[in-house]
Amino acid sequence: MALIVQKYGGSSVADTDSIKRVARRIIETKRKGNDVAVVVSAMGDTTDELIDQAKEVDSQPPARELDMLMTAGERISMSLLAMAIHSQGEHAHSFTGSQAGFVTDARYGAAHIRAVKPDRVINALHQGEIGIVAGFQGVNSLGDATTLGRGGSDTSAVALAVALGADVCEIYTDVDGVFTADPRIVPTAQRIPSISYDAVLEMAASGSKVLALRCVEYARRFKMPIHVRSSFSHLPGTIVVGDGVDANSIPNID
Numbered sequence: 161m162a163l164i165v166q167k168y169g170g171s172s173v174a175d176t177d178s179i180k181r182v183a184r185r186i187i188e189t190k191r192k193g194n195d196v197a198v199v200v201s202a203m204g205d206t207t208d209e210l211i212d213q214a215k216e217v218d219s220q221p222p223a224r225e226l227d228m229l230m231t232a233g234e235r236i237s238m239s240l241l242a243m244a245i246h247s248q249g250e251h252a253h254s255f256t257g258s259q260a261g262f263v264t265d266a267r268y269g270a271a272h273i274r275a276v277k278p279d280r281v282i283n284a285l286h287q288g289e290i291g292i293v294a295g296f297q298g299v300n301s302l303g304d305a306t307t308l309g310r311g312g313s314d315t316s317a318v319a320l321a322v323a324l325g326a327d328v329c330e331i332y333t334d335v336d337g338v339f340t341a342d343p344r345i346v347p348t349a350q351r352i353p354s355i356s357y358d359a360v361l362e363m364a365a366s367g368s369k370v371l372a373l374r375c376v377e378y379a380r381r382f383k384m385p386i387h388v389r390s391s392f393s394h395l396p397g398t399i400v401v402g403d404g405v406d407a408n409s410i411p412n413i414d
C-alpha cells in the first residue's frame with residue numbers, strides 16, 4: 161500500500177471533538193493498509209492567542225522566547241491527537257519538530273528548514289504505529305526551538321513527506337480543496353479538481369492563503385504530489401502535481 165503524510169490545519173483540530181474526528185480519519189487511512197504519518201497544527205486560534213499573551217507581558221518579546229511559546233501550541237494538539245488515536249484502538253507516537261529531526265537555521269519566527277532526519281518517525285512507522293509530528297517548528301544548531309513563520313505547518317508536511325519518500329502529502333483543511341477564489345468570500349467560486357504547482361504558486365503569490373507559498377515551492381522542487389481536501393467531508397478535493405502527471409495516479413483519492 162502507500163505511505164501517506166496527512167496534515168491537519170488548526171481549523172480541523174479546533175476542539176477536542178474535532179481531534180476525535182480527525183483521529184477517526186487517520187485510523188481509516190491506516191486500516192486501508194497504508195502507513196500514515198501526520199503533521200498537525202495548533203488548535204484553532206491558539207497561535208494568535210499565545211502571541212496576544214506574550215504581548216500582554218512584554219510589548220516586545222524576545223524572538224527566542226516567542227518561538228519557545230508558539231511551539232507549545234502544536235505540542236498540545238499532537239499529544240491530544242495521539243491520545244485520541246490510542247483511545248480508538250491504534251498506536252500513535254507524537255514528536256516535536258526537534259524529535260522528528262527538523263533542523264533549521266537560527267531565524268526565530270521565520271526559520272528555514274536545513275534538513276529533515278525523521279529517524280524516530282520512521283521507527284514508529286516500522287513498529288506499525290502512526291507518527292504524529294508537530295508542524296511549524298524545528299530546532300536550530302543551539303538546540304533551541306524555532307518556528308517556520310505563520311502557516312508553516314504546510315511546509316512541515318511537505319518536507320516530512322519528501323524526507324520519508326511518501327507517495328502523497330494530503331493537506332486537510334475546512335474547505336473542499338483549492339477554489340478559483342476564496343469560497344468563504346466568493347460563493348460562486350469553483351473547486352479546481354487538479355492544478356499544477358506553477359498555477360497554485362501564482363494563486364499563493366497573489367494572496368490566496370489556501371497553501372503556503374514555501375510549501376508549494378518545496379513540493380515542486382521535489383515533485384511531491386499534494387492533495388488538498390476537507391477533513392469535514394470525503395469529497396475529492398484538489399490534486400496539485402507537475403504538468404503531465406496524471407492526478408488519478410495519486411493514492412487514497414477516494
Ligand SMILES: Nc1ncnc2c1ncn2[C@@H]1O[C@H](COP(=O)(O)OP(=O)(O)O)[C@@H](O)[C@H]1O
Pocket residue numbers: 168169170171172201332333334335337338339340341342343344363368369370
Ligand atoms: N482559493 C482558495 N481556495 C480555497 N480556500 C481558500 C482560497 N483562498 C483562501 N482560502 C481560505 O483558506 C482557508 C483555509 O486556510 P486556513 O484557514 O489557513 O486553514 P487551516 O487551519 O486548515 O490551515 C479556507 O477556509 C478559505 O477561506
Ligand SMILES: N[C@@H](CC(=O)OP(=O)(O)O)C(=O)O
Pocket residue numbers: 168169170171201202207208233295296309310311312313314
Ligand atoms: N499554528 C501555526 C502554523 C500553521 O500552519 O497553522 P495552520 O495550519 O492552522 O494554518 C500558525 O497559526 O501559523
